[in-house]
Amino acid sequence: MLEKPLLVIDGVGFALSSALSNLRRSLSFRLKLLRYAMSSSSKSSSSSEPKKPRNIVIVGASMAGYTAARTIAQYLLPDSEYRIVVIEPRGHFHFTWVLPRFCVVEGHEHKAFIPFGGYLPAGSLEADGGKVAWIQDRVASVSREAVSLQSAGGEEIPYEFLIVATGAGATDSLPSRVPADDKAEGMELLREMQKRIREAKDLVVVGAGAAGVELATDAKSKYPEKRVVLVHSRDAVMHRFGPELQKAARDGITELGIELITGDRVVSEDKEKGIVMLKSGKEIVCDCLVNCTGQRPNSKLVAALSPTSISESGHILTKPTLQILDDSLPNIYCCGDVSENNTAHPNSRSAMRQAKIVGYNVVSATEGEKPREKYIPHWTDGGIKLTLGLDKSVANLGGAKAGFVIPTKEKNIALMSAGAWHKLGAKPFEDTGSEFLAKIKAKI
Numbered sequence: 001m002l003e004k005p006l007l008v009i010d011g012v013g014f015a016l017s018s019a020l021s022n023l024r025r026s027l028s029f030r031l032k033l034l035r036y037a038m039s040s041s042s043k044s045s046s047s048s049e050p051k052k053p054r055n056i057v058i059v060g061a062s063m064a065g066y067t068a069a070r071t072i073a074q075y076l077l078p079d080s081e082y083r084i085v086v087i088e089p090r091g092h093f094h095f096t097w098v099l100p101r102f103c104v105v106e107g108h109e110h111k112a113f114i115p116f117g118g119y120l121p122a123g124s125l126e127a128d129g130g131k132v133a134w135i136q137d138r139v140a141s142v143s144r145e146a147v148s149l150q151s152a153g154g155e156e157i158p159y160e161f162l163i164v165a166t167g168a169g170a171t172d173s174l175p176s177r178v179p180a181d182d183k184a185e186g187m188e189l190l191r192e193m194q195k196r197i198r199e200a201k202d203l204v205v206v207g208a209g210a211a212g213v214e215l216a217t218d219a220k221s222k223y224p225e226k227r228v229v230l231v232h233s234r235d236a237v238m239h240r241f242g243p244e245l246q247k248a249a250r251d252g253i254t255e256l257g258i259e260l261i262t263g264d265r266v267v268s269e270d271k272e273k274g275i276v277m278l279k280s281g282k283e284i285v286c287d288c289l290v291n292c293t294g295q296r297p298n299s300k301l302v303a304a305l306s307p308t309s310i311s312e313s314g315h316i317l318t319k320p321t322l323q324i325l326d327d328s329l330p331n332i333y334c335c336g337d338v339s340e341n342n343t344a345h346p347n348s349r350s351a352m353r354q355a356k357i358v359g360y361n362v363v364s365a366t367e368g369e370k371p372r373e374k375y376i377p378h379w380t381d382g383g384i385k386l387t388l389g390l391d392k393s394v395a396n397l398g399g400a401k402a403g404f405v406i407p408t409k410e411k412n413i414a415l416m417s418a419g420a421w422h423k424l425g426a427k428p429f430e431d432t433g434s435e436f437l438a439k440i441k442a443k444i
């Protein structure tokens, strides 16, 4: 890893080269559009019958899948024979970043559920005459030619290109993921967690990754009278990050008066006695245990089809073009948390960057070209902001060995919820989700 001044230069250089690549892509697309406009005006109107659309199926529409859908919808030519079919069981986009906060702080739950639709280019839904079909369902299995849906009847959707963006930990519980597809149910689960924490005297949080650190520090900051214990199996908290962030996190935890236990793990809980047992034999009084460990990749759809493309950790191995690492399946791509592509700290930024690359490559492939764009991990992908209580946070830029930690003040209790709504084309906090769902259902 580079030293700090070189990191800055490298980061600026990377941002510039990314901006230039985007400009190049945009110009080349405009040129294609111009050629298309000229050639279509010279074609006679009595041309051949419309052909049946060929499907680009996207499984999962969170950070990765939704961005892939947007990118492909932006870059498919109007006369393309292809259409995009997004399959996503959730009724709303789940904004994970705020989940630890909303597990503690009441009254903002609705802000974590962003209506779908606004991030797609205007008019691109099939219901509006565009090329994006959206199905609210879960994919149950994948074959070489089709995906089958989980809902009754198991309808099959054939594909020519498949993008797997099923993420990690989607079946896990709060505070890492909301285990509910319906917004009202998800909000209720958040309220239940708030109540459990509010009524607890002795809160034990397991796992000092980002979710555990944020939840524990928010809880202690809001309820200083409670005993909060944070248990972590490694010696360092935030152990995947560099030493500066580890230190900032440890300082923030201890300054709030949280008891930190490292190098040990919770092995069982006795709810009747109100204690948890640690591997070391230690017992801790506990009336509320919150598990913040274990985000598993949702790779089973691909594991059944191509077992050799699955890594030991359960991630889907990819080539630099983000096609899966199986030469017999060149039309299957993968991006985001479910994929293994050497990203040091998988997060939304890296998921979205990968999704754009998948989008460009799939569009090229629909035009008969080879996928050329490559995902090369860069340390700027891994930047995060870590809250350390209700009014304090640190921004971390850098990798595992060196980096910057910039202390910041948190003024907004709902963190960056409003910004995320804007980014995803939704007006904070006007929920148009049911209109979107009604529109896509009416189309089916």
Ligand SMILES: Cc1cc2nc3c(=O)[nH]c(=O)nc-3n(C[C@H](O)[C@H](O)[C@H](O)COP(=O)(O)OP(=O)(O)OC[C@H]3O[C@@H](n4cnc5c(N)ncnc54)[C@H](O)[C@@H]3O)c2cc1C
Pocket (backbone or CB within 6 Å): 059, 060, 061, 062, 063, 064, 065, 087, 088, 089, 090, 096, 097, 098, 099, 100, 137, 138, 139, 140, 165, 166, 167, 168, 169, 170, 175, 176, 177, 210, 211, 298, 301, 335, 336, 337, 338, 346, 347, 348, 349, 351, 384, 385
């Ligand atoms: C508590 C927390 C805080 C975070 N904070 C930050 C942060 O501050 N900054 C940052 O950059 N990143 C942050 N992250 C990381 C970020 O949320 C993930 O990297 C990102 O969500 C990955 O996006 P994804 O699309 O790959 O997967 P996911 O977000 O996991 O989404 C997967 C999608 O696939 C769908 N799906 C799964 N299985 C199927 C199926 N069989 N059929 C159809 N659809 C399916 C799911 O419903 C879901 O919508 C945070 C994560 C957590 C847990």
